[in-house]
Amino acid sequence: MRVLGIETSCDETAAAIIERFENEQGEVSSRILSNVVLSQIAEHEPYGGVVPEIAARAHVEALDGLIAKALADADMSINDVDAIAATAGPGLIGGLIVGLMTAKAMAFAADKPFYAVNHLEGHALTARLTDGLPFPYLLLLVSGGHTQVILVHGLGHYERLGTTIDDALGEAFDKTAKLLGLPYPGGPAVEQAALNGDASRFELPRPLKGEARLDFSFSGLKTAVRQTATQLVPLSDQDVADICASFQTAVADTLNDRVKRSLNKFLETYPDKEKPTLVVAGGVAANKVLRKGLETLCEKHGFDFLAPPHILCTDNAAMIAWAGAEHAARTEPDNLDFAPRSRWPLDSTAAPLIGFGRRGAKA
Numbered sequence: 371m372r373v374l375g376i377e378t379s380c381d382e383t384a385a386a387i388i389e390r391f392e393n394e395q396g397e398v399s400s401r402i403l404s405n406v407v408l409s410q411i412a413e414h415e416p417y418g419g420v421v422p423e424i425a426a427r428a429h430v431e432a433l434d435g436l437i438a439k440a441l442a443d444a445d446m447s448i449n450d451v452d453a454i455a456a457t458a459g460p461g462l463i464g465g466l467i468v469g470l471m472t473a474k475a476m477a478f479a480a481d482k483p484f485y486a487v488n489h490l491e492g493h494a495l496t497a498r499l500t501d502g503l504p505f506p507y508l509l510l511l512v513s514g515g516h517t518q519v520i521l522v523h524g525l526g527h528y529e530r531l532g533t534t535i536d537d538a539l540g541e542a543f544d545k546t547a548k549l550l551g552l553p554y555p556g557g558p559a560v561e562q563a564a565l566n567g568d569a570s571r572f573e574l575p576r577p578l579k580g581e582a583r584l585d586f587s588f589s590g591l592k593t594a595v596r597q598t599a600t601q602l603v604p605l606s607d608q609d610v611a612d613i614c615a616s617f618q619t620a621v622a623d624t625l626n627d628r629v630k631r632s633l634n635k636f637l638e639t640y641p642d643k644e645k646p647t648l649v650v651a652g653g654v655a656a657n658k659v660l661r662k663g664l665e666t667l668c669e670k671h672g673f674d675f676l677a678p679p680h681i682l683c684t685d686n687a688a689m690i691a692w693a694g695a696e697h698a699a700r701t702e703p704d705n706l707d708f709a710p711r712s713r714w715p716l717d718s719t720a721a722p723l724i725g726f727g728r729r730g731a732k733a
């Protein structure tokens with residue numbers, strides 16, 4: 371099964387073609403035939419964040435060319451694909467419309483089945499694309515728009531164990547960077563600055579640490595960073611480095627405390643699971659300090675730790691093509707009147723949390 375995937379939910383325009391295989395035991399494997407991603411970071415950089423109208427226009431301008439390149443890289447024409455999948459939500463509505471309309475038009479013209487994909491499901495299933503990981507497993511999704519722990523029971527069966535009650539983790543990195551005069555996106559800049567910093571100089575809070583619930587909170591930490599920085603103005607390079615290091619250590623500490631509870635919850639749900647696995651995805655998963663912390667946590671609790679390659683952790687179309695292929699193997703295609711959804715929770719039974727704020731609708 372070969373599927374063309376299209377991703378336009380935020381500030382990456384992407385197209386990819388993957389091939390999915392499944393044996394009689396239900397074991398899956400894949401080949402990525404092409405995977406092209408065009409980042410719009412430079413267009414949004416002057417504004418310190420994603421501007422929805424700029425994003426939508428940039429998708430319109432780039433998408434046709436990227437799809438042509440994805441087909442050319444795979445040495446295929448549209449007639450050679452078995453299905454077309456596009457992100458239908460959650461995300462910025464202008465961008466979603468661009469990708470979805472393009473996919474529907476191609477599916478109609480080439481007479482191919484069409485699949486509307488939930489962007490979060492793309493992230494959730496990536497570990498099966500890269501490693502053929504069998505269900506069930508635990509997913510920590512940490513990006514600019516989401517901070518969630520999801521129990522992936524099976525295809526289409528996702529239980530959200532915890533989410534942020536305020537800022538997403540990537541957003542906390544971005545806001546901290548902005549406050550300290552570091553460039554956008556903030557995560558890599560904060561990580562870099564922290565390399566020269568003293569993490570013990572500032573005592574920053576560990577929000578929700580020790581609490582029984584499985585949720586996350588980062589806005590208190592961001593406020594503490596602002597107060598710390600305000601007291602020091604003007605900031606020297608060393609001050610910035612020390613704040614970054616202290617912030618990153620506080621994040622790692624609170625993240626480990628929160629995730630540890632979800633590991634226990636997984637083991638309660640699946641006590642007999644051999645090789646329980648924690649998968650981490652999303653742009654923040656690139657952070658080496660956080661990764662190391664999670665890896666050590668997993669070792670301690672008998673979990674395997676799996677982080678897909680960075681290019682497949684951040685927004686991309688291979689994961690959308692893959693999610694489309696997983697559905698194509700099990701479910702009927704979607705209708706061409708499928709409407710884009712700026713909000714689309716993976717776990718429809720989980721109530722939205724009060725105070726849950728998001729920068730745009732980035733996933």
Ligand code: KG4
Pocket residue numbers: 380512513514515516539540541543544555556557558561652653654655656657658683684685732733
């Ligand atoms: O998944 P992603 O590429 O886009 C979406 O949000 O969908 O994630 C981007 C986020 C940004 O907030 C960025 O600051 C953060 O991931 N990020 C990092 C690092 N690299 C990217 N955060 C911490 N450390 C990093 N090295």
Ligand code: ZN
Pocket residue numbers: 489493513652684685732733
């Ligand atoms: Zn994403």
